[in-house]
Amino acid sequence: MDKAKKINIAEDAPAAVKVKKRKSKSLDRKKGRLGWFFIAPFLIGFVLIYLPMIVDSIYFSFVKIEAVRGGGYNPIWVGLRNYSYALLEDESFSTKLIESLKQLAFNIPAIVIFSLFMAVLLNQKMKGRAVFRAIFFIPVIVSTGIVESIEVQNSLAEAQSQMTDISSGTMSSSSSVGNELISILQVERFFSGMKVGNQLLTYVVAVVTEVYSIINKAGVQMLIFLAGLQSISPAIYESCKIEGASSWEIFWKITFPMISPMIFVNTIYTVIDSFTSQSNTVIVYINEIYGKAEGNVRSTAMSWIYFMLVLLILALVAAILSAYIFYQRRD
């Protein structure tokens, strides 16, 4: 600490500027070295545990595991067989990959637009704002892990019952209490009057039927947008209003460019989140494979293929979006 004091004193004397510069550099470096202590837990964990796990995982995707009597396991090198199994022999894996890609292409715009819209709404001053924010925050806490897996179990059970219903010819009685939000027929009837394209109709119908899951997935994104909206200085809005801009113009000319880095972050987050969530079709399938014979190595290979795909899409999305981002320069 003596050094810090000395530097402060040195600031007064112009002759000592050179000395000060050199010393502060070394102090900075000395402090920088202390930084290693702070990140030590992560560094140790990453090098000793995480990295070996990644390496092992890549290795395991090229082998076949044989349990050895008396404890332990014996890996046998099989080359690319697990990968070729996943891509060529297992028919449902590739179809599920494509399915989840379609799902993603559908989900990203829906979730990002919805969460931006809701964040703008919730950012306005009104009565009961705290209550609405709390309600919108519920899915973030609740709809992960166990509850999600219960939903998956329920829908599986329902699908099974429908299968048996068809075979046995009895009436299905599985209309549940919660799933009757809006009937698809109503939406279709509503839209059939307007002469819009069939594809738009199917998209809207899909959005409406998926509205629950979209709301559920948009929680974190909404919070990120809210934080972003609050960081925009009110002075800008004020000057816009004085100049006579309407709210519509203000949104597109001020809010939208200012929030565009958040749109980027949220799109990336949505991609990662929907790819790794427990209810993703591929993840469900990988989990299912994991339990089967030779499934552990095969599911590892599958998830590496899947991860490569995710990386590819992330890079693609990032490349497309980063061309349009506006960064406010702050000093």
Add this chain to the structure above:
Amino acid sequence: MDKTENKIKKDPSLMVFDKKTSFWVLLRYKYLTLYFLKKVLWAIFRFVLLVGISYVIILPYISKISGSFMSREDFVDTTVKLIPKYPTLDTYKAIINDNGYWSAVSNAATLSLLCAFVQMLTCAIVGYGFAKFNFKNKKLLFLCVIFTMVIPHQSIQMSMFMKFRYFDIWGIYGFIAKTFGLSSQATPAISNLLNSYWPLGIMSFCGIAFKNGLYIFIMRQYYKGVPDELEEAAYVDGAGVFKTFVKIIIPMSIPMLVTIFMFAFSWQWTDTFYTNLFFTDTEKINLLPSIVKIPKSLQTEYAAKITYEKAIRNTCGLMILFPLVIVYLFAQRTLIEGVERSGITG
């Protein structure tokens, strides 16, 4: 006096409203304007929309709650929608008695508290390290943090299992044991850490557990917003780097820490992936995922079996969420404040 009134008549925007202005004047100049009408219409539209979406969010929980009180007959009765005709607590009783609810909750509470606390501290420390210190390869190391965030944990599912089943850092012990013939096993290891709190504890301590990358990221962004002058003042007053961190930085960032704690706690609480992976033997340690099953006393075969079992599973979910809701209610204010201040905005 007359002059000002005339002026106002010519241009109503000059008018100043206070408590003395009569109702009719107010009505004429304030409430019956297009501007006010627009505002009211927008407020109504916004309110309806928000209520509608809140309804969509809350309805499933309401229907789950009402379903949990329904008896077996209610599921066959088509007239029953939300309010059960024969309300009963049998489902709750059966889950508590048959599925070992209390032991699961206490085990999960220990595990989640442990993990959340350790993760909170680790992520704060690591985040501070990344935010305020300049050292070599900092960017590369931070890229590693992002890396742990992006990799889907299904990719390392198996190697994670193997790592803690045959726990051995870098395989050093295994190599020694193999070369010297100390062990008869094909893959010797220091110990088997499955079915204990160790795997999650170790991963939490190292900041590589579930979503820890996100927490480190959030803490880093937060600490970046803390002005350097604050720490410099502490240094000038004679505190070291560590003392500054403990005495100034940590107390300052309590809302953020609570947020991280809550996230870590609730995500660990509702987690199925790691619990199913590391706790293979439910006889030994009974955790929350294992109580999601149909209790023995309620197993039946009848027309609405699927719906009934669905309701039972949902009830299990509700009972799992119940302790979480209580914690959430207490921490709600700090939590939302913390999330809004999390400075993900950069």
